[in-house]
Amino acid sequence: MVDPVLLIAVPLGLAFAIPLFALFWKDAAKYIPPAALGFNLVVSLLLFPKILEKPVIVFIGGWQPPFCINLVAGPVGVLFSTIIALVGLLVSIYALDYIKEGATERYHILYLLLLTGATGVVLTGDIFNLFVFFEVLCISSYALVAHLRDKAGIESAVKYLIQGAVGSSLLLIGIGLLYGQFGTLNMADIAEKITSASPISLFVPMVLLITGLGVEAAIFPLNAWLPDAHSSAPSSISAILSGIAIEVGLYAVVRVIFTIFGASSILLFLALLAILTLLVGEMCAFSQNNIKRMLAYSSIGQIGLILFALAIGTSYGVTGGLFQLLSHTLAKVLLFLAAGYMIHRAGSMDISALEGIGAKMPFTSLAFAVGAFSLVGLPPFIGFPSKFLIVRAALATKETVLIVLIGLALVGTVIEGAYFFRVVQALYFKGEKQNPGRKEAPIVALLPMFILVLPIVVVGIYPKLVTGVLNSAATEFLNRLEYIRNVLG
Amino acid sequence: MMSFLADYIYYIGAFGLILIGLYIILVKHNLIKVIVGLGILDTGVNLFLISVGYITKGTAPIFSKPGIDSEHMIDPVPQALVLTAIVIGVAVLALALSLAIRLYQHYGTLNLRKIREQRW
Amino acid sequence: MRRIVSILLLIIVALGISLSLAKIPFGAPKTKVGKHYINEGVKETGATNIVTSVVVSYRGFDTLGEVTVLFIAAIGIGAVLSTGRKKAMRETTPASLVLYTGCRLLFPLILIFGTYIFIHGHLTPGGGFQGGAIIASGFLLIYLGCQERRISRVASNMAESLGGLTFVVIGLLGLAFGGYFLLNFLPKGIANALFSAGIIPIIYIAIGFKVGSELTSIIDNLIEES
Numbered sequence: 001m002v003d004p005v006l007l008i009a010v011p012l013g014l015a016f017a018i019p020l021f022a023l024f025w026k027d028a029a030k031y032i033p034p035a036a037l038g039f040n041l042v043v044s045l046l047l048f049p050k051i052l053e054k055p056v057i058v059f060i061g062g063w064q065p066p067f068c069i070n071l072v073a074g075p076v077g078v079l080f081s082t083i084i085a086l087v088g089l090l091v092s093i094y095a096l097d098y099i100k101e102g103a104t105e106r107y108h109i110l111y112l113l114l115l116t117g118a119t120g121v122v123l124t125g126d127i128f129n130l131f132v133f134f135e136v137l138c139i140s141s142y143a144l145v146a147h148l149r150d151k152a153g154i155e156s157a158v159k160y161l162i163q164g165a166v167g168s169s170l171l172l173i174g175i176g177l178l179y180g181q182f183g184t185l186n187m188a189d190i191a192e193k194i195t196s197a198s199p200i201s202l203f204v205p206m207v208l209l210i211t212g213l214g215v216e217a218a219i220f221p222l223n224a225w226l227p228d229a230h231s232s233a234p235s236s237i238s239a240i241l242s243g244i245a246i247e248v249g250l251y252a253v254v255r256v257i258f259t260i261f262g263a264s265s266i267l268l269f270l271a272l273l274a275i276l277t278l279l280v281g282e283m284c285a286f287s288q289n290n291i292k293r294m295l296a297y298s299s300i301g302q303i304g305l306i307l308f309a310l311a312i313g314t315s316y317g318v319t320g321g322l323f324q325l326l327s328h329t330l331a332k333v334l335l336f337l338a339a340g341y342m343i344h345r346a347g348s349m350d351i352s353a354l355e356g357i358g359a360k361m362p363f364t365s366l367a368f369a370v371g372a373f374s375l376v377g378l379p380p381f382i383g384f385p386s387k388f389l390i391v392r393a394a395l396a397t398k399e400t401v402l403i404v405l406i407g408l409a410l411v412g413t414v415i416e417g418a419y420f421f422r423v424v425q426a427l428y429f430k431g432e433k434q435n436p437g438r439k440e441a442p443i444v445a446l447l448p449m450f451i452l453v454l455p456i457v458v459v460g461i462y463p464k465l466v467t468g469v470l471n472s473a474a475t476e477f478l479n480r481l482e483y484i485r486n487v488l489g
Numbered sequence: 490m491m492s493f494l495a496d497y498i499y500y501i502g503a504f505g506l507i508l509i510g511l512y513i514i515l516v517k518h519n520l521i522k523v524i525v526g527l528g529i530l531d532t533g534v535n536l537f538l539i540s541v542g543y544i545t546k547g548t549a550p551i552f553s554k555p556g557i558d559s560e561h562m563i564d565p566v567p568q569a570l571v572l573t574a575i576v577i578g579v580a581v582l583a584l585a586l587s588l589a590i591r592l593y594q595h596y597g598t599l600n601l602r603k604i605r606e607q608r609w
Numbered sequence: 610m611r612r613i614v615s616i617l618l619l620i621i622v623a624l625g626i627s628l629s630l631a632k633i634p635f636g637a638p639k640t641k642v643g644k645h646y647i648n649e650g651v652k653e654t655g656a657t658n659i660v661t662s663v664v665v666s667y668r669g670f671d672t673l674g675e676v677t678v679l680f681i682a683a684i685g686i687g688a689v690l691s692t693g694r695k696k697a698m699r700e701t702t703p704a705s706l707v708l709y710t711g712c713r714l715l716f717p718l719i720l721i722f723g724t725y726i727f728i729h730g731h732l733t734p735g736g737g738f739q740g741g742a743i744i745a746s747g748f749l750l751i752y753l754g755c756q757e758r759r760i761s762r763v764a765s766n767m768a769e770s771l772g773g774l775t776f777v778v779i780g781l782l783g784l785a786f787g788g789y790f791l792l793n794f795l796p797k798g799i800a801n802a803l804f805s806a807g808i809i810p811i812i813y814i815a816i817g818f819k820v821g822s823e824l825t826s827i828i829d830n831l832i833e834e835s
Contacts, residue, residue: 061793069671110684139678142584143682143688155596162585166511176534496635497635543635553801562659565647565660584682590831
């Protein structure tokens with residue numbers, strides 16, 4: 001059986017070694033991230049059968065918890081690390097040709113470290129270790145947003161950095177308060193001791209932790225950095241930020257709420273906040289002319305929907321939320337990858353400049369259209385079963401508040417359909433009809449897009465392929481006692 | 490009242506620094522002042538973390554002589570946490586300053602009110 | 610307007626935190642985890658400085674993450690600032706003879722002191738990060754006092770990469786020999802001797818070189834490009 005530590009240790013070692021390899025072999029920096037992420041993908045898939053029976057707990061250093069740091073490779077962790085490895089691998093293949101100017105060697109090192117940090121966040125079982133890997137993720141994303149060194153990139157990176165750093169400090173204060181009260185940093189140990197503490201003394205650490213992690217998870221009042229950062233970064237980085245970084249932030253928020261605090265009283269407030277996030281995101285996206293800014297606001301809207309589904313709190317709801325997370329990651333990465341080359345061809349990020357690209361770049365536009373329809377939730381793409389599951393979960397609780405909120409979410413979906421259809425219309429039905437001059441994106445860029453379209457269509461037709469894993473993951477989130485028993489014995 | 494102050498002086502100091510740091514970040518519009526505020530916020534948080542581990546009449550947790558008294562040694566875990574937190578704080582500050590240098594080269598000013606090219 | 614809103618927000622934050630602080634009396638006795646580290650630390654890890662054994666052995670994964678964060682910052686600053694072209698140095702008056710000679714005299718002494726701190730990290734207060742910071746301050750002295758000297762970029766990049774790689778390789782060796790990542794697989798020796806505590810001095814030496822060269826390259830980038 002493979003040790004889950006390899007999922008973090010091997011990419012980390014390879015990232016440190018890239019400058020050494022670059023001494024002998026000039027292009028080493030481009031090819032090492034795909035190799036490391038391919039290794040991660042293989043290890044994650046090998047781990048799947050084992051963890052579906054019982055989570056694998058790894059003790060770092062050989063000590064017993066709570067005196068050591070432990071990794072918890074359960075269904076949630078390995079599901080997330082598979083998604084991270086797959087998407088990271090595809091975007092790194094795309095970046096073989098897309099990243100040509102600027103400090104390319106440093107781009108690849110930072111890219112690999114960002115994904116290693118994300119894998120560390122989802123696998124760890126210790127709250128200070130979560131903070132450290134969360135910082136690895138955040139700081140590499142600050143540096144990558146500024147990669148092109150142009151006016152917009154540096155300005156967005158500065159604003160992102162300041163907001164992210166304040167969030168991290170609040171997170172650290174929350175961790176300090178938890179340590180002072182309970183004397184341990186292990187998540188399972190804190191979860192065990194929380195049952196004997198008064199709710200008032202838990203309220204402040206919980207709020208601080210959710211606020212600190214919520215800056216990266218882009219929950220409503222804390223997401224002012226997102227439209228600027230995701231639209232000024234190079235397209236491969238926008239894809240990773242929208243597809244992985246904010247999802248991992250959301251994972252951390254949910255892990256804190258469900259597993260550590262077991263707080264079901266705050267879920268209603270979170271559901272309200274989530275629908276607010278969704279409506280603000282979709283309405284702002286509707287009024288955009290810049291395509292990457294539109295996609296960034298759409299990410300905010302989708303995060304609102306995922307958080308709403310997770311905040312429903314039942315097994316159906318959490319399964320629906322994780323399914324929507326998977327479908328959003330696949331679709332949004334596809335959209336950003338396609339938009340990258342379309343913008344490169346059209347020369348500007350305005351939607352009006354993209355008119356007629358449907359004839360000039362047929363495969364890329366087709367990929368964009370598939371991603372757009374999947375995100376809106378049309379069958380036969382993956383967005384349809386995931387949204388359907390969320391609506392069914394909300395209706396099954398029979399609480400009027402949730403039913404009203406899901407109605408508002410469907411209004412948001414209609415707005416989403418409107419602005420995406422406007423873009424698809426510009427791609428295919430406008431622009432000059434004579435002599436298009438086909439010049440498609442290079443094959444290294446088309447290959448990842450094609451590989452992303454496959455699961456969007458296949459899982460859309462047979463959702464049963466993934467619902468088994470998603471159900472086990474939902475059970476792990478909701479079943480605190482099982483988690484504590486697995487770690488502490 | 491005075492004994493309360495004397496007992497909790499470290500907490501009050503740490504939170505004073507945190508609140509001052511947050512005020513600077515929220516209100517000032519020169520980027521360098523905001524970065525200094527970030528540094529003050531980091532210092533306050535680290536001071537708070539260290540003071541959580543103190544024990545009255547405590548000594549350092551180092552067994553320098555074989556028969557040393559280990560009854561009053563303070564908790565070593567917050568010190569390890571602060572070690573990591575200080576290094577992470579330095580890394581963020583260094584990155585922020587390098588971005589400020591580039592921002593000044595592009596815009597010619599460090600006033601955050603004037604650096605607002607990205608709007609709705 | 611903005612000031613009033615910020616002050617209100619801060620008052621709410623202060624009230625909330627002071628409510629929670631009432632539960633953590635200052636100077637209260639040790640927690641279970643801390644007590645275990647103090648009582649069993651020397652026996653289990655061999656290092657007499659319990660903070661070092663916590664940082665490197667019990668919570669070694671956090672240290673690995675911290676080393677990664679510093680690496681990311683150094684690479685990120687290089688990515689943002691360096692242009693690869695040698696810029697024309699600004700016109701400066703050279704330092705006086707006393708300053709120049711004093712800096713060159715102090716520099717090796719500071720380096721020796723920093724190296725002493727990180728080699729003895731498991732016996733006395735200090736360790737890799739502290740020693741590395743002292744080494745970087747020695748280099749900063751040279752930059753400020755003797756302005757034409759620069760360290761070689763290639764050498765500092767090599768030191769950074771090798772330091773980080775050593776840490777990960779030692780962890781993987783622990784995995785190969787004992788089944789646990791970062792297991793202390795070398796003999797622990799007698800407490801209070803220099804060659805004791807297994808892998809802890811080796812890791813701290815790697816970290817010391819890495820942090821020293823990283824902070825120096827950060828300073829180098831900031832001075833060169835501003």
